[in-house]
Amino acid sequence: MSIAPFAWDVKLPARGSQRPRATLSVSSETHGTEEYRVPVAVGKRLLTIHEGDGAAPSSRAELLYLLRETSLSCGRSRVEALLGRRDYSSAELADKLRTDGYSTSAVEELVARAVSCGLVDDARFGAAFARSKVASGWGRLKIERELERRGVRPDTIVGWPEDFVTSDDERERALLLASRRRVTGKNDYEKTVRFLCGRGFSFSLSAEVAREVLKEHE
Structure with a gap:
């Protein structure tokens, strides 16, 4: 079966797909048939170009360049949309972009740009x-x-x-949280210590506060 000198197509995912990706299929004499999983936003833009008139790439190299530029353009829009809702750490932002399907190189460039611009x-x-x-x-x-x-x-x-936060602040907040818990008469000390440790207080402080709060119920 002969392979066309150069051909490409884009397939969008079915609606309702979990972690949806678009598929970019490329056929060339030099590299055979290749498939790239790309973010849906990138796939939609590439599909618009594919179905357009005169602007489509005429070689594999041109297509891969277009893929990179389109990924960065869509990625920048995605970053702006995410940061428009709330602040992100650089690691959180990178995780979001990777989940969308952006390549490692695109994620690194997009996050670095956001950091250098002060957005992150x-x-x-x-x-x-x-x-x-x-x-x-x-x-x-x-x-x-x-x-x-x-x-x-x-x-x-x-x-x-x-x-x-100071030590006094920590103790006051731990006391407030512990005092709101209902005392049942069954393993109250252990439950209170476990609760406070789960909220991020040290074991020693949790134990001290538990003893103080439960003493009031004696």
């Missing part, structure tokens, strides 16, 4: 995240774990933790 700032994101979670009653340990999970090192946040 891990220290700014981390500080805002920490403040919101302190206000929500989270303990220091949980905040630090969640920051690291989002790719932000706590020690890169100016003033963390001294300017965000």
Whole structure:
């Protein structure tokens, strides 16, 4: 079976597909038949070009160049849309783009551009995240774990933790949370300690607070 000198097509995913991707199919004498899984937005734009008149690439090299430029263009629009809803850390943003189907090189370039433009700032994101979670009653340990999970090192946040939470603050918030729990008379100490540790308070503080709160119910 002979392969055409150069041909290409785009197939969009069926509606309702999980983690949908478009498929770019390319046939050439030099590389045979190739398939590229690309973000749906990229696939739609390529399909518009494919069905247009006169602007389509005439070689594999031109098509791959078009794919790269289209990916970056669609990726920039995606970044702007995401950041228009909320702030992201650089790691979170990269994960979103990878989930969409953008290539590793495109993700690296898009995230680097967002960082260089000041659209993404891990220290700014981390500080805002920490403040919101302190206000929500989270303990220091949980905040630090969640920051690291989002790719932000706590020690890169100016003033963390001294300017965000003190030992007295931690104790007061732990007491408030523990005092709201219903005492059942069955394993209350263990349940309270486990609850507070789950909210990010240290074991020693959780144990101290649990004893204090339960003593009031004796």
